[in-house]
Amino acid sequence: MRYTRVYHDMQHILDDVESRITTDYCYTVSLSDVKFAVSRLKALKNDGDYGLNSNHVIHANNDLLVHIGCMLNAAVVHGVLLDSCLRSTIVPIPKDRNNNVMDSGNYR
Numbered sequence: 076m077r078y079t080r081v082y083h084d085m086q087h088i089l090d091d092v093e094s095r096i097t098t099d100y101c102y103t104v105s106l107s108d109v110k111f112a113v114s115r116l117k118a119l120k121n122d123g124d125y126g127l128n129s130n131h132v133i134h135a136n137n138d139l140l141v142h143i144g145c146m147l148n149a150a151v152v153h154g155v156l157l158d159s160c161l162r163s164t165i166v167p168i169p170k171d172r173n174n175n176v177m178d179s180g181n182y183r
């Protein structure tokens with residue numbers, strides 16, 4: 076008798092959880108979101124680490140964009156990103172190349 080009640084309670088919880096899960100919930104970053112972000116990229120911006128530039132993504136087909144979306148969704152769901160995705164490159168840009176490039180106030 077007790078086993079039946081526990082089974083019924085567990086089945087009720089499982090049904091409740093499954094009713095709340097939809098495919099929209101699992102995909103927080105859509106393909107259109109990725110396409111919009113890629114459309115905003117500037118051309119020929121290098122990553123500084125792997126020899127890639129923004130044109131590789133800008134001119135890629137939808138298959139790559141789908142995989143980027145899946146990676147971003149996995150990052151949102153699991154709360155983890157690869158260390159290589161967290162790296163960035165800072166390139167100093169002088170305000171005036173004719174002024175002293177050793178002056179820190181001459182950089183943006």
